[in-house]
Amino acid sequence: MTKETIGVVGVGLMGQGIAKNLLAANYPVTVIAHRNRGPVENLVALGAIEVSDLKDMAAECSIIHICAPGSPQVETIVGALLPALKPGSVIVDCSTSDPTSTVALAKSLEDVGCHMADAPLGGTPVQAENGELATMIGADAEVFARLRPVIASWASATVHIGPCGAGHKMKLLNNFVSLGYAALYAEALALSRKVGISVDQFDSVIRGSRMDCGFYQTFMGYAVEGNREAHKFTLTNALKDLRYLEAMADHVALANPIGNAVKNSFALASAAGGDGPEDYVPHLVDFVARQNGLD
Template sequence: MTGIRTGFIGIGSQGAPMAYRMLARFPLTVWARRPDAAAEFAQKGAAVAGSVEELGAACDHVGLCVVNDTDVLDICGRLVPAMKPGSLLALHSTVLPQTADAVEGLCSRRGIAMVDAPVSGGAPGAEAGTMTVMCGGSRAAFEQARPVFESFAALIVLLGPAGAGQKAKIVNNALMAANMGLAQAALQAGEALGVDREALAALVKASSGRSFGFEVYARIAQPRAFEHGAKMLLKDTDLLAAILPGSPDTAMLEHAAKSFLLRATGAAN
């Protein structure tokens, strides 16, 4: 292990494997609302903080991976005042760019570096250390965060100032969802034409129509089997509509995405 003292808040389905990869290289402290969520980390050598504030005071680098803007702002309001000047906060949640801007402002007033750093690759990518990290922030903050990001990611990209990472992640996820919507339409068209679904899926995955979204859609039995993932993609598609309203590009992505996502979440009849 190296000397960077890391921390992680948000040890859920995606955050937990990221934190485990960090623990393999760095001293790690975790905090969770449910003590049982942190128990396995404690068994593997991580420290467990009794509060958000305790974690912030103990760490040089803190990763935050909670679900929504409200949770991010609530936790950062407690976390950042406890962190030491010169330490760094990495915001791995997917939220509105203005939320990332607000967190960056809170950090800068206290001499804390901040990178908004949403990720792509999901739990399998985190476990394999092959995630993509989409970063917004200063070059200095990006370089400070890089050694920790390298514990769970293969591609780490600086896209611009704070908020740029969120914008890239929102566009990426809207495209992913749109590709799944188009995959649904393509396979339904094939079935209507009497083409075997499994054979057509195998063909497309080896041909010019392939995409990651198609591959995901092709391996689920029916849309509701993807309900959990669809809820997250629906949130991110709505974020795109919020930050780029009235755009024909947004409308195109949203229409294709929601043709699948609303079925997958049970919101469509």
């Protein structure tokens, strides 16, 4: 059986770890030139091949991973790959994307004898580096069977949700829950301070109780410990995901007032200046505090 040749587009916080673990599993890996030269040069030093054009990657690779900010970027990347893809190639979108867009891209790829799969990521850059990400996959059964050993090199938990698009739907639900927690924590901390209960006192009650969870601990890594990089997921990406969730709810005519409230919490933070590349989800506490006259 011919070994798959793997491409990775977007070797940023998550993509670099994915590519590194693919190399460690002895897959031939191709990466594309990026304005941030550090990750590319690191991967080339480990054995990756660098190309400067997506068509060159398409001609070289049988499976191509995409780690991009969202659907507009994924659509542009797939459009550039499409003319040069080899028949049978698989595009794996590891981004958190709009499921409607994902399904449309799958149809375009099917028309030229190729395949689309969505494999959005759960975890942190540290977990990406260690090959310990989680992923929820939308793909036909045959495509999933082909991808499974490849994805096993960079993910320790893999769930096949259903056909193409199902992974992105599940990821939006997952992010709705986690970002809902973030909005709840930020507002609760502001209210606690307003009524004379310190952040440390609040944390001493919640931590270790039934209300505690892994997300709470990384979120509070900033509020309690001042670690600005406790959870490196930007407010901008959070707002994007919540807008995709809103569109998904609209598509099935679902009333989602809680989803809208969570989205608006992040939208207010973004409008107040929380739209930079180093404004992360735990920093929401600052924006909610300032909106309520707190330091």
